[in-house]
Amino acid sequence: MLCLYSWNVNGIRAAQGKGLLEWIHTVQPDVLCLQETKAHPDQLDEALRDPDGYHSYWAWSSVKKGYSGVALYSRIAPREVQIGLGIAEYDQEGRTIIADYGDFVLIGAYFPNGARDHSRVPFKMAYKAAFLDYTERLRAEGRPVIFCGDVNTAHRPIDLARPDENQNTTGFLPEERVWIDEVVARGYVDIFRELHPDEPDHYTYWNYWGNARPRNVGWRIDYFFITPDLRPRVAAAEIHPNVPGSDHCPISLTLHP
Amino acid sequence: MLCLYSWNVNGIRAAQGKGLLEWIHTVQPDVLCLQETKAHPDQLDEALRDPDGYHSYWAWSSVKKGYSGVALYSRIAPREVQIGLGIAEYDQEGRTIIADYGDFVLIGAYFPNGARDHSRVPFKMAYKAAFLDYTERLRAEGRPVIFCGDVNTAHRPIDLARPDENQNTTGFLPEERVWIDEVVARGYVDIFRELHPDEPDHYTYWNYWGNARPRNVGWRIDYFFITPDLRPRVAAAEIHPNVPGSDHCPISLTLHP
DNA sequence: CGTCCTAAG
């Protein structure tokens, strides 16, 4: 079995203080994609920069310290790892790591937040377009693709606790949701929803304010999407809502070898 | 007995969390001068803004939020309270409260820090000059004067643990020390030193870094100065080095009625 | 509410 995890840790250094490395040691994911690391690798302990038993890869924001940032921990070294989509405007924010495992390409991504005042929604949409463009090119080359991470968008009403109140909140705007429609229309599979159709109350993010998490007032905005050719290999897709350490929880995808 | 206290609390809100109000309740000072409150009174709880049994007076920085700021808590209402020296350049940083108690004038002050790069030493010296000018005018009117607070200057080698290493550190620069010489030359009495001559190791401030406080590597930079006419009323002048809650400790002056 | 940055001490 190949166990892939994705987790927006909301600051990898803070997460370290809350047991990130112990969690990794317990769960032993084969691959772990992290988002919102909020650090340059030089700012990290050796134990975090290069955890025992893993190869590690980093993308960070070159424009704003302590902002955004993604990482990939992998027990097996990918054939090749690319940092960024190849577009400076997006890559400078440290949002994307692309790892070629031969039998599939894995992309770990932290999609932009649209901002409370919606000022970053255009940037978010542009990133999404460039991202899909990238995965589509991989498919055109016949590559199976897995992409995961914090997409910062709930797809359907079932994917958040308060859909009605959030029609005008970034993360559930019609134009943001339509992008996921488009992704699905092109054949990518939201594998958690595929395996758990019509099951409500499964979320991956809870606002820190107002006791949202204990009340499970959350959003499912972290995903594994796969191309259909990988569907037969899927053993499980899960959300791990009880893992503490961040305002997001880890999600996982288990593949047959 | 009239018990006057002075304490640089390094953030009154942080100090509240560390038991400031409980300490006040236990000690019951008649007057308490606070420095580095780092808050506008509007940012405070009622309990802190107007403690039970006290009249309270506030000065805050109008130029920088969360910076500087002094307060005066008094069981008896002074006849008159003046915020600031009457010079906009100094008063805008919220450094001075002047309370007229009839039989003396009390000034609680937070003298400027000279800054690591010494860039604020000129401002500090200018404040000191204006301050002494003010107290001298009070004396010219025949008023007994007490001034207290964080003077941000150790007077003599006995007043800090590492005089040799700090010859070029603000807080022990020759020009800064000379101002205290001048204060003393004009007859103001450093009442703690008067009552504890030649006693080393009495400090009121310890750097947070490097375990300075447990090792008592400190500075005596908080003072009560009095005019000689008040000397007969002095019952005690003390430093309270074991009171936690700040990088400074409280100091006190006890007067006969 | 929480993480990180910066200014200041």
Place this chain on the structure above:
DNA sequence: CTTAAGACG
């Protein structure tokens, strides 16, 4: 090392 503010989420 610590406080507080500010940006961002």
